[in-house]
Amino acid sequence: MADLRDIWVYLSASPLLHLTLTLVAFQAGAWLYKRGGLNPLLNPVMIAVVLIVAVLVLTATPYPAYFDGAQFVHFLLGPATVALAIPLYRQFEKVRRSALAILVSLLCGSATAAVSAVAIGWLLQGSNDALIAIAPKSVTAPVAMGITEQLGGLPSLTAVLVIVTGITGAMLGPHVLKLVGVKDWAAHGLAIGTASHGIGTARAMQVNETAGAFAGLAMGLNALATALLLPLIWRLVFGG
Amino acid sequence: MLGWLTVIFCCQLAGELAVTGLGLPVPGPVVGMALLFCGLLLRKGIPADLGKVGDALIGNLSLCFVPAGVGVMLHADLIGADWLPISVALLASTLLAVAVTGLLMQYLSRAKQAGKEGD
Numbered sequence: 188m189a190d191l192r193d194i195w196v197y198l199s200a201s202p203l204l205h206l207t208l209t210l211v212a213f214q215a216g217a218w219l220y221k222r223g224g225l226n227p228l229l230n231p232v233m234i235a236v237v238l239i240v241a242v243l244v245l246t247a248t249p250y251p252a253y254f255d256g257a258q259f260v261h262f263l264l265g266p267a268t269v270a271l272a273i274p275l276y277r278q279f280e281k282v283r284r285s286a287l288a289i290l291v292s293l294l295c296g297s298a299t300a301a302v303s304a305v306a307i308g309w310l311l312q313g314s315n316d317a318l319i320a321i322a323p324k325s326v327t328a329p330v331a332m333g334i335t336e337q338l339g340g341l342p343s344l345t346a347v348l349v350i351v352t353g354i355t356g357a358m359l360g361p362h363v364l365k366l367v368g369v370k371d372w373a374a375h376g377l378a379i380g381t382a383s384h385g386i387g388t389a390r391a392m393q394v395n396e397t398a399g400a401f402a403g404l405a406m407g408l409n410a411l412a413t414a415l416l417l418p419l420i421w422r423l424v425f426g427g
Numbered sequence: 428m429l430g431w432l433t434v435i436f437c438c439q440l441a442g443e444l445a446v447t448g449l450g451l452p453v454p455g456p457v458v459g460m461a462l463l464f465c466g467l468l469l470r471k472g473i474p475a476d477l478g479k480v481g482d483a484l485i486g487n488l489s490l491c492f493v494p495a496g497v498g499v500m501l502h503a504d505l506i507g508a509d510w511l512p513i514s515v516a517l518l519a520s521t522l523l524a525v526a527v528t529g530l531l532m533q534y535l536s537r538a539k540q541a542g543k544e545g546d
Binding site: 348 | 432435436438439442455456457459460461462463464467468473478480481482484485488489490491492493494495496497498499500501502505506508511513515516517519520521522523524525526527528529530531532533535536537539
């Protein structure tokens with residue numbers, strides 16, 4: 188048995204173990220998601236996170252040790268954010284035609300998402316860390332984490348809230364739109380993309396192509412608008 | 428392919444440098460995104476291989492969330508203590524943002540169409 192422990196010690200020290208754990212857990216999540224008919228409740232990110240946390244707790248592995256390996260996956264968030272310029276460019280013609288309508292709707296929706304989240308959290312006496320982390324929750328994760336970092340918050344907490352927000356918007360957003368009488372697919376996509384970034388965009392893409400295109404656009408623009416405006420507004424309001 | 432991946436990395440690096448050097452209130456990768464977008468505007472098109480690299484990165488975007496998502500184990504106490512404000516704020520603000528954005532966009536597009544028909 189001593190040999191087995193030697194192997195474990197050796198593997199724990201190498202990035203390979205936790206990198207592989209991340210990939211395997213995500214594959215399991217993706218498989219369940221497909222088996223479940225793409226039910227948003229079976230979100231692959233959520234499943235992967237639950238599986239990995241379970242393994243780490245069972246093996247008494249601290250998060251920093253896990254992150255040493257998983258950081259190679261985490262690193263790709265940066266280049267993926269840069270690459271969002273590509274879908275943005277693909278939709279550029281469509282965007283130019285209704286630029287003003289998009290801009291006004293997006294800015295109002297973006298402000299609603301951030302201001303109402305912080306206001307409700309503040310009214311219910313949420314801690315300062317929670318308020319900073321929840322402010323950019325409708326923005327795609329890499330950007331939201333960057334914003335939280337700049338406001339002096341906890342990026343990893345934001346990442347979790349961003350993912351939960353994405354699932355919430357993708358699941359319940361279509362019902363809300365039906366309830367308030369939004370029938371236009373461009374408006375549908377813009378709303379889902381603004382409120383629930385990539386996870387909402389993936390969902391909108393499955394429902395309607397125009398909705399998907401506008402959701403992807405909204406995700407990119409909201410990232411840009413929130414990253415530019417939120418830190419400024421935050422400093423004005425809280426004087427940080 | 429590797430060449431375009433290098434271009435994407437260079438955009439991010441330039442973005443990070445700009446943010447650090449100029450003290451911009453934006454994350455570095457967002458500046459990188461803006462730089463790449465300007466590059467595409469100047470080039471007036473997306474090279475096929477760049478499109479492939481970009482789609483591969485964005486197609487696996489959800490995997491990239493996982494390591495940060497596992498960070499929930501670090502904040503279990505904080506979320507546990509603040510579960511009510513966090514969950515209510517998250518749910519209400521997300522659904523409110525969906526409704527506001529959708530209604531405004533539908534109203535403004537219709538207003539524009541009606542204006543055109545009147546011309």
